[in-house]
Amino acid sequence: SQQGEEDPQALSIQEGENATMNCSYKTSINNLQWYRQNSGRGLVHLILIRSNEREKHSGRLRVTLDTSKKSSSLLITASRAADTASYFCATPLYNAGNMLTFGGGTRLMVKP
Amino acid sequence: NAGVTQTPKFQVLKTGQSMTLQCAQDMNHEYMSWYRQDPGMGLRLIHYSVGAGITDQGEVPNGYNVSRSTTEDFPLRLLSAAPSQTSVYFCASSRLESGELFFGEGSRLTVL
Numbered sequence: 307s308q309q310g311e312e313d314p315q316a317l318s319i320q321e322g323e324n325a326t327m328n329c330s331y332k333t334s335i336n337n338l339q340w341y342r343q344n345s346g347r348g349l350v351h352l353i354l355i356r357s358n359e360r361e362k363h364s365g366r367l368r369v370t371l372d373t374s375k376k377s378s379s380l381l382i383t384a385s386r387a388a389d390t391a392s393y394f395c396a397t398p399l400y401n402a403g404n405m406l407t408f409g410g411g412t413r414l415m416v417k418p
Numbered sequence: 419n420a421g422v423t424q425t426p427k428f429q430v431l432k433t434g435q436s437m438t439l440q441c442a443q444d445m446n447h448e449y450m451s452w453y454r455q456d457p458g459m460g461l462r463l464i465h466y467s468v469g470a471g472i473t474d475q476g477e478v479p480n481g482y483n484v485s486r487s488t489t490e491d492f493p494l495r496l497l498s499a500a501p502s503q504t505s506v507y508f509c510a511s512s513r514l515e516s517g518e519l520f521f522g523e524g525s526r527l528t529v530l
Contacts, residue, residue: 396519399463404514
């Protein structure tokens with residue numbers, strides 16, 4: 307069963323606006339990751355945040371993690387049309403090494 | 419540096435046919451895995467391997483076999499294809515020390 311669930315399922319914004327996607331998960335984790343998938347392509351790793359971190363930045367990306375609420379958010383600032391993609395959160399599968407379980411994703415459309 | 423290479427990119431099978439999806443990585447990663455992606459379901463783990471000669475089942479292993487005879491290759495076998503196996507299949511690899519997954523571009527399989 308899926309551990310993470312993204313919200314919203316779809317998001318449409320104008321170029322230059324900020325996009326916020328949320329992820330909720332069910333069990334305790336030691337890290338949470340965000341991935342991006344362009345249409346018809348494989349997933350690409352964006353950022354990993356560990357359970358002892360509350361916030362992490364990478365370029366225009368800002369990820370937060372609230373372990374007490376079992377939730378994370380991904381903020382993309384000053385969005386561009388090229389940011390149009392699906393975004394997935396992923397958490398470690400119990401007792402399966404580095405394997406991950408993924409949520410259903412948020413489809414982001416950035417209009418020029 | 420090719421990363422993770424999957425073949426074929428597209429395949430159409432008839433119910434009951436068998437086939438193998440190939441996956442190769444040139445990053446000397448210890449971990450390799452196969453996921454399937456269905457609309458609205460995110461990615462689900464089929465099988466994974468933590469090293470040559472070692473494989474284990476993921477979330478949805480039924481109907482699939484894997485083997486890992488070398489570090490580089492991790493083929494996924496469908497012994498008797500069923501329409502429920504129509505999906506996009508992704509191979510991924512990762513280093514032992516890192517949780518980040520590197521994905522191939524996917525193999526789109528249709529079973530009629």
